Amino acid sequence: METSTTPRTESADVIDADGFTPVRIKQVIRETSDAVSLVLDIPAPSVDRFRYAAGQFITIRATVDEVEHRRCYSMSSSPAVDPDLRITVKRDRDGLVSNWINDSVSVGDELHVAPPEGRFVLTTTEHNVVTFAGGSGITPVFSLVHSALATTRKVRLFYANRNLDSVIFREALATLAEGNNGRFAVHHHLDEIDGMVSTEHIARFIADSARDNTDYYICGPAPFMDTVERVLLDTGIPKQQIHLERFSVAAIPPTDATEPVVTEEVTIELGRSTATAPYRAGNTLLQTARLAGLKAPSSCETGSCGTCMAQVVEGRARMLNNDALDDDEVAEGWVVTCQALPTSRTVRVVYE
Ligand SMILES: Cc1cc2nc3c(=O)[nH]c(=O)nc-3n(C[C@H](O)[C@H](O)[C@H](O)COP(=O)(O)OP(=O)(O)OC[C@H]3O[C@@H](n4cnc5c(N)ncnc54)[C@H](O)[C@@H]3O)c2cc1C
Known part of the structure; x- marks a missing residue:
């Protein structure tokens, strides 16, 4: 286990080759x-x-x-x-x-x-904020709630947990609700009492809240997030006002079985280096770059942070998970290489 207690030198900003x-x-x-x-x-x-x-x-x-x-x-x-x-x-x-x-x-x-x-952040300085957290999904939401309340905005939280004992930050949330002149309200949903979170629970929660000038933030288990997102979209809330943070990688989307393609080689440009490597089935573009001897940038390796993004300039690739790039970037050929599998005979990838 990594628990060394050697004295730390504080005279320099220490960063290893992987950025840690x-x-x-x-x-x-x-x-x-x-x-x-x-x-x-x-x-x-x-x-x-x-x-x-x-x-x-x-x-x-x-x-x-x-x-x-x-x-x-x-x-x-x-x-x-x-x-x-x-x-x-x-x-x-x-x-x-x-x-x-x-x-x-x-x-x-x-x-x-x-x-x-990460991009799960407050995108305006004045919009009110409605948040939805399930279990450990409270962590970034708790941070957002504090930062939003530090301005003059109104904030609401729908917080789902299995039971009262599993509610993280219960007292701190109660204190926030008491101390912000009605600008913060938390609704606790407990599965053991209320049943699993359903579309009706979410619809009821947002029924009386104003929708203009409001941003929505969702973080929690995938089925919880899907339920909340569906209700918000069905209610007519524009997609740009809905922000999602996924802790786990979504199910792997199927390949297009009508067009099976065997990738033979991948060419990767990184800084001044270019390497062409034979493709080993199942490897991501990031793994391929590493096998080709390139020190490609990476961090979370779950498709969340975007550190490993690169542009596919020839050929095609599909991502298993992408929580970092927006639709425009994907349309321009950008991929998170830790989650990208090549889908054409040859592929050329350029790191920024
Ligand atoms: C952007 C982001 C932010 C996050 N923030 C937080 C946070 O604030 N707080 C927090 O608690 N978590 C957070 N997470 C989740 C966190 O990164 C970890 O995924 C989580 O702690 C689980 O890691 P682990 O090593 O304990 O589980 P892992 O060992 O990775 O296992 C995860 C699950 O997969 C199952 N599993 C593992 N191996 C197999 C296998 N071979 N076959 C079948 N099942 C298997 C395990 O049983 C377990 O249920 C965040 C994730 C992301 C992407």
Whole structure:
């Protein structure tokens, strides 16, 4: 496990070849029996690179049982009100890193962290905000709520959990609701009492809220997010006002079975280097670049952060998951290479 306690030199901004910085854990806060918050002690020379917007996430590289893993965790802190950067990690049943963090990390341990990224952020300074969180999806939403309340906006939260014991930030949310002159309201939905979240629950929640000048933010388990998004769209809320943060990769879309194509080689341009490599079936473009000896940029490796984006300038590729690029970028041939599989005989990819 990566828990070294060697003294840190703070005279320089330390970044390794993959863009990760060693960061000490300043505080560990047990939120619920299955969720823990870590307050990170960002070294002074790295502070500028670790500035973030509410709703963004960092990538952690953890070595558990001598194997390296990367996972993304959203900040539950808000730059508007919190001096330190904090993440909150909920156990994933049988999950490796989330359980390791919940069970094994302590104050003074060192994690390797890549700087904040993500587009699940407040896009205006004046729109009211309606948020939907399920389980661990509260983390970026809690950050957004704080930042929105630091202005004059009104904020509402629909927060779904299995039962009362699993509600992260229950007291803090109650305090926010009491202390903001009616600008914040939270609706707790508990599956054990109310049943699973349905379209009716969501429709009822948004029934009396004004829709103009309002942005909607959704984060939680995939079926929860799909239900909320469907109701919002069916109600006529424009897609641009709906913001989604997915913690897990969506189901792999099927290939077009009528046109099976075997990719033979991939050419990759990165800076001044160009490499052409035979394609190994099943590899992503990022894996292909690495096998070709190129040090391609990457961070979350779940299609969320966009660090590994590159443009397919010849041939085609399909993405297994894309939570980073917008429709215009995809139309121009941009892909997140960690999630992109080539689908033409040859492919040429150019990193920025
Ligand atoms: C942008 C972003 C932000 C995120 N923010 C947060 C956050 O703020 N808080 C938070 O708690 N999480 C967050 N996550 C999720 C987090 O990154 C991890 O995915 C989560 O902690 C689970 O990681 P793990 O290593 O514990 O689980 P993993 O070991 O990756 O396992 C995940 C699930 O897959 C199952 N699984 C694993 N291997 C197999 C297999 N071979 N066959 C079948 N099933 C398998 C496991 O049983 C488990 O249920 C975020 C994710 C993203 C992309």
